[in-house]
Amino acid sequence: MEKDGYRSRWLPLAVAAAIILTNPFMMVAVGLTLGLIFLCCDKRPVYRKVAGAILVPLVGIAAWINPILTFYTSLAAFCGVWVLRKNLFSTVTSSALVACLVASILTVPLVLKTGVEGWREIEKQTVTMQEHWHQLATKRQEADSDKLQNWEKWNRLSVWLLPSQYILMMIASFFLSVILYKRYGETDLPLSLGCSFFNQYRFEDNWIWMVILGLALALLFSSHEGTLRLALNILFVMGIFYVIRGLAVIFYFIALKNGGLILRILVVVLCLTPLILFHLLFGLLDTWVDFRKTVPVTK
Numbered sequence: 001m002e003k004d005g006y007r008s009r010w011l012p013l014a015v016a017a018a019i020i021l022t023n024p025f026m027m028v029a030v031g032l033t034l035g036l037i038f039l040c041c042d043k044r045p046v047y048r049k050v051a052g053a054i055l056v057p058l059v060g061i062a063a064w065i066n067p068i069l070t071f072y073t074s075l076a077a078f079c080g081v082w083v084l085r086k087n088l089f090s091t092v093t094s095s096a097l098v099a100c101l102v103a104s105i106l107t108v109p110l111v112l113k114t115g116v117e118g119w120r121e122i123e124k125q126t127v128t129m130q131e132h133w134h135q136l137a138t139k140r141q142e143a144d145s146d147k148l149q150n151w152e153k154w155n156r157l158s159v160w161l162l163p164s165q166y167i168l169m170m171i172a173s174f175f176l177s178v179i180l181y182k183r184y185g186e187t188d189l190p191l192s193l194g195c196s197f198f199n200q201y202r203f204e205d206n207w208i209w210m211v212i213l214g215l216a217l218a219l220l221f222s223s224h225e226g227t228l229r230l231a232l233n234i235l236f237v238m239g240i241f242y243v244i245r246g247l248a249v250i251f252y253f254i255a256l257k258n259g260g261l262i263l264r265i266l267v268v269v270l271c272l273t274p275l276i277l278f279h280l281l282f283g284l285l286d287t288w289v290d291f292r293k294t295v296p297v298t299k
Contacts, residue, residue, distance in 0.1 A: 029173035076103035096174035201248035246283030
């Protein structure tokens, strides 16, 4: 029994460490977010001092490596922890989305003021990495003109969606940080994930307006590259969350019919196919239909 308790205590930390260490951005994002939560929310003075002492060198090293991403990450982490402390929303999803939205808006003037070269360098590094993996996976003699054109389109799209990728990683860092803090921290604040089980996962319905905004920008300003890129990033971020919400709705019905683990795995695997559109549809419709009447409505 004691051995099982030991595993249950350290397993979340081991899983989080494995995820974080595979990505430098996630390492900084989780470090900043978790450190700020301990610094601002924990009742134990010793833990607050340790968190504060770790944050200073972490921000310094990150800023030396990439000032733009460090500015965005620091601002998002600060805003997110502030929103969590104020308990403005009943879900971490909305708190994290608001924080990333504010940080993104304030990062754009920094990029424009310091010159776009810094951001172009980030895009260049992304393309270089993708080219490296492409060369490893494809034989040179197999690369015909059609494949090269498709690859160029994929590269351009991935560069356009680069901001949304960092936003999603930042939001993931909020979830990891709150999960870890709920396991190891001590606070009187209601740092809630918004659900006890995955099939209860939902977030505030007003976020549907972001989807509508993204669609409107994409349809009305498709000829303007900057606006189109903004629209695609909005739709990508919100689309991921509505796919997850749709997955939770499907899991809810599986549990209602006493479905097994194999069926759940199959539903998750379908997210890697064009059938992911059904997950997205369920997530969007849940805004109005409210498939899960027993799940508490978020504020």
